[in-house]
Amino acid sequence: MLSIGDVQLQTNLLLAPVAGYFDLAYRKVVRSVGGVPCRPGDVSGPRDVGDGTYGAVGLTCTELLCPHAVLREADRAMWRAATDDEDRPVAMQLYGCDADILCEAARWAEARGATIIDINMGCPVDKVTKKHGGSKLLCTPGSTAKLAAAVVNAVSVPVTAKIRLGWDDDQIIVDTLPPALCDAGVQMITVHGRTTAMRFKPSVRLDGIAQTVAAVKRRHPDLPVIGNGDITTPADAERMVDATGCDGVMVARGAMGQPWLFRDIAHRLATGEDPPPLPRHERARLVLAHFENLARYRDDKVALRTIRQRISKYSAHLQPWPGLRRSVAAITDADAFRDFWQAGVGRLRVEHEAEALAPV
Ligand SMILES: Cc1cc2nc3c(=O)[nH]c(=O)nc-3n(C[C@H](O)[C@H](O)[C@H](O)COP(=O)(O)O)c2cc1C
Known part of the structure; x- marks a missing residue:
């Protein structure tokens, strides 16, 4: 079973943060689709979907949240950050480069139910990178590791980071930044197998994800690394795990319009076969x-x-x-x-x- 600090996940399948799509309303639908047999004696909690199985998604995440907006409790930010007791475990994702404000927002998120705080280090959008947030953090590994350490010290829940392979092919950071983040106290790395320059195409680089896994495991064998990119079928998920050695997979675009995808992936990873399609x-x-x-x-x-x-x-x-x-x-x-x-x-x-x- 996958653990992030003291948080145990029911499965190693993660729903990605996706701005404008994976809000509370959709996350709860994804959580309601089962597939993983409840184990006798488990405290089922809200993940027991009522048919003798758990929801097949192990962790979901809010979309990236602007720390200033959540601290102001602006209406839109409140909806983006919305969660409830059945939406657990849930990560709240924050972006930015100012340690004080990020720490304050992380404490705000913890007080509002975040099981985990995730720091966005992968967003390629100009609005975010021009202010040195998102994937721009990949360009300054030393100060980024310090920023992560500050957030780790500000909260009592685990802190994770979602990264890309680097800013571009000349600035690949997979051997350096991920282990440095883990040294700083980050408890899980999710790696989207593209550089910022690649945006969302061309194909994800599984070798870059494998390199990230190896770099983290050399120094922190117990910390999980999650692979992300281009998973739209159970076979894609299986390929990601087999080719990279990652501890789990995160799905974004592939889960749009098919909230039952995690059920199918869980079955394939457990049995090597696809389940009968959901009617x-x-x-x-x-x-x-x-x-x-x-x-x-x-x-x-x-x-x-x-x-x-x-x-x-x-x-x-x-x-x-x-x-x-x-x-x-x-x-x-x-x-x-x-x-x-x-x-x-x-x-x-x-x-x-x-x-x-x-x-x-
Ligand atoms: C419309 C859209 C919005 C996204 N919003 C976020 C976000 O808020 N935070 C984040 O870390 N990644 C965000 N991403 C990136 C995804 O989480 C994911 O890393 C990327 O889409 C690759 O995974 P996929 O091939 O499964 O889609 C977004 C992607 C898309 C397409």
Whole structure:
């Protein structure tokens, strides 16, 4: 089992921080999909999803949070940082380069339920790097390790860091910065196998992740290193683990529109085989759960707008459902969406039962 300091994770599968996507409403849907058998005697807590299994995701994370905004408790920052007792364990991710403000924000996050504080050292966006935050921290390993040490000393929960391979090919930091961060008290490194210059393409470099794992393990054999990049199927996750020796995997874009992906990955990593696909009516039910979470935590308007924006991602995993995207685009009222979707779930269930009864 994967441990981050004194925090034990149920699985070694992590949902990535993704700005604008993986908020509380979506994280709770991802958590609700099981797949890992409950062990007798375990304290199941909120991760027991009710069918004799735990949610297959071991850790989730808020999107990157601006320390100034959370300390001001600005409305948008509050929603980005929102969590609750069932959204555990959860990391809150902070970015920036000012040790005092970062430490204050880390204490704020700990007081509001963060199980873990993650420091963003991978964001390539100009708005963040121009102020020396995000992946710009990779360019100054000495002061970045000191910054991490300050945050470690400011809180009593574990501190982790999410990095890239370096700023560009001339400034690869995998042999130096990750072990230095661990010397400074950081308890887990997640490495996105690209440089800042690569942004989100081309293909992830598994050899760079393997090099990071080796560099950390040489000095800190017990600290976990998580591999991230281009995992969209269980086979991708298996390849990441096999090729790099990483202790777990983190998924971002691959989990958009398929919150059940962790169930499938957990099964593949445990058995070497893909599980039977989650039936379409159960997938559709999760979309409705996402909608209702958004309605509950925000309001009907935000729920409808968000699902309309995400329907192309979901639609890809619900086919055949003729005219799905067109129908959803035409819906302008939340209750009309509920009616439409419940009817759809019912129809998919009937189709599923008919398929199960059909002679082979
Ligand atoms: C829209 C978008 C928003 C992201 N927001 C964050 C963020 O807030 N914090 C962070 O550390 N990484 C962020 N990332 C990077 C992802 O966490 C991840 O490292 C990257 O997408 C590679 O993983 P993937 O191939 O599984 O998508 C973001 C990526 C995307 C596409």
